[in-house]
Amino acid sequence: MKRRAEELAGRDARVIWHPxxxxxxxxxxxxxxxxxxxxxxxxDGSELIDGISSWWACLHGHGHPRIVxxxxxxVEQLDHVLFAGATHEPAVALAEELLSLxxxxxxxxxxxxxxxxxxxxxxxxVRQVWVHEGQERRRVFVGLEGAYHGxxxxxxxxxxxxxxxxxxxxxxxxxxxxxxxADALREVFEELGDRCAGFICEPLVQGAAGMLMHGExxxxxxxxxCDEFRLPWIADEVMTGFGRTGDLFACxxxxxxxxxxxxxxxxxxxxxxxxxxxxxxxFFEAFLxxxxxxxxxxxxxxxxxxxxxxxxxxxxxxxxxxETPKKLxxxxxxxxxxxxxxxxxxxxxSLRRTGGIVALDLSPPPGGAAGYLSEWQPVLRALxxxxxxxxxxxxxxxxxxxxxxxxxxxxxxxxxxxxxxxRYCATNxx
Numbered sequence: 421m422k423r424r425a426e427e428l429a430g431r432d433a434r435v436i437w438h439p440x441x442x443x444x445x446x447x448x449x450x451x452x453x454x455x456x457x458x459x460x461x462x463x464d465g466s467e468l469i470d471g472i473s474s475w476w477a478c479l480h481g482h483g484h485p486r487i488v489x490x491x492x493x494x495v496e497q498l499d500h501v502l503f504a505g506a507t508h509e510p511a512v513a514l515a516e517e518l519l520s521l522x523x524x525x526x527x528x529x530x531x532x533x534x535x536x537x538x539x540x541x542x543x544x545x546v547r548q549v550w551v552h553e554g555q556e557r558r559r560v561f562v563g564l565e566g567a568y569h570g571x572x573x574x575x576x577x578x579x580x581x582x583x584x585x586x587x588x589x590x591x592x593x594x595x596x597x598x599x600x601x602a603d604a605l606r607e608v609f610e611e612l613g614d615r616c617a618g619f620i621c622e623p624l625v626q627g628a629a630g631m632l633m634h635g636e637x638x639x640x641x642x643x644x645x646c647d648e649f650r651l652p653w654i655a656d657e658v659m660t661g662f663g664r665t666g667d668l669f670a671c672x673x674x675x676x677x678x679x680x681x682x683x684x685x686x687x688x689x690x691x692x693x694x695x696x697x698x699x700x701x702x703f704f705e706a707f708l709x710x711x712x713x714x715x716x717x718x719x720x721x722x723x724x725x726x727x728x729x730x731x732x733x734x735x736x737x738x739x740x741x742x743e744t745p746k747k748l749x750x751x752x753x754x755x756x757x758x759x760x761x762x763x764x765x766x767x768x769x770s771l772r773r774t775g776g777i778v779a780l781d782l783s784p785p786p787g788g789a790a791g792y793l794s795e796w797q798p799v800l801r802a803l804x805x806x807x808x809x810x811x812x813x814x815x816x817x818x819x820x821x822x823x824x825x826x827x828x829x830x831x832x833x834x835x836x837x838x839x840x841x842x843r844y845c846a847t848n849x850x
Contacts, residue, residue, distance in 0.1 A: 424464075473821050655671050
């Protein structure tokens with residue numbers, strides 16, 4: 421088994437370019453051969469608890485029987501068809517189901533295939549509506565400090581360029597970023613005036629920014645300010661959607677409705693690439709015209725893929741029957757409580773939780789870099805793997821975000837490993 425793992429790593433090294441990876445320094449990738457529930461099985465026979473839901477996507481656990489069944493059945497009936505000028509039952513049924521679950525006011529569903537494109541579509545919708553309405557000066561979007569919304573050019577523009585996007589900064593359109601404070605948001609809206617296009621944020625939890633968390637009250641203030649200034653609010657729930665915050669949607673948890681909602685990752689339970697951008701009817705109607713050039717010219721080869729839509733319907737069924745948001749919230753509470761007990765007497769810097777997401781900040785090593793490029797990241801990831809847990813710290817931010825299939829024993833193990841990593845950092849700073 422070990423030999424096969426080494427052979428696979430060698431073949432990988434010759435042909436693969438991995439995402440978010442510095443190949444000059446990175447350890448060889450994990451050779452994964454099987455996944456079930458919360459467990460990843462490696463080529464050498466060892467097992468890992470998936471403590472981060474494989475990049476925040478795997479919602480119910482790997483290989484859920486209902487999802488596997490839905491995927492197989494749909495492939496046999498209709499695997500793919502273009503979505504321009506054609507439709508099918510899974511896409512329509514999923515749109516109907518989503519619109520019945522999201523906050524009120526969202527009435528149209530535009531499909532794509534990943535979180536970045538879901539955001540890209542939202543930005544393009546907003547911009548083109550302003551153009552149709554003769555307000556071409558409205559081209560500056562406002563977001564939050566530290567924001568990350570994806571790796572396509574529009575998504576990069578509204579995200580914080582440091583550290584991911586600095587080489588592309590000269591190519592990005594103008595955007596402003598503020599802290600999650602109503603006064604700061606009001607100030608930038610007033611400053612921009614008729615140049616402001618709208619506001620975008622990840623509600624309640626900013627994922628790649630370091631699992632930064634803000635309160636529900638801020639989202640209610642966002643809604644009030646966007647209404648006051650007549651600006652659209654785009655809620656990026658690519659990561660927070662489908663129960664991660666303890667409610668099906670973070671916006672629902674705060675009791676607010678965005679004008680546009682971006683969904684991906686957990687939409688299919690993390691089992692198939694599919695995303696959706698949901699918008700109010702007024703956005704759809706702004707494109708209706710006898711002039712064909714006023715259409716929304718955006719699309720993807722796999723928009724509304726029937727297999728993806730069937731899998732998403734199965735995932736939503738599981739969310740209802742298994743009460744996934746409650747399960748995730750309970751897991752988060754258990755991990756947080758165990759961390760507090762394990763580290764009693766220590767000063768925990770910014771230990772925080774929203775739903776099933778638990779995070780804390782570590783001080784950087786003496787003389788070392790802070791932020792995403794902190795030297796702690798590869799060290800702590802390797803130490804966690806040695807103890808049988810897959811974690812991927814965001815620089816010096818240690819977090820977990822396990823799937824709902826995680827057992828109590830597995831949750832305790834995640835917490836214990838996180839506590840060990842905190843102790844390691846404290847010892848090695850001395």
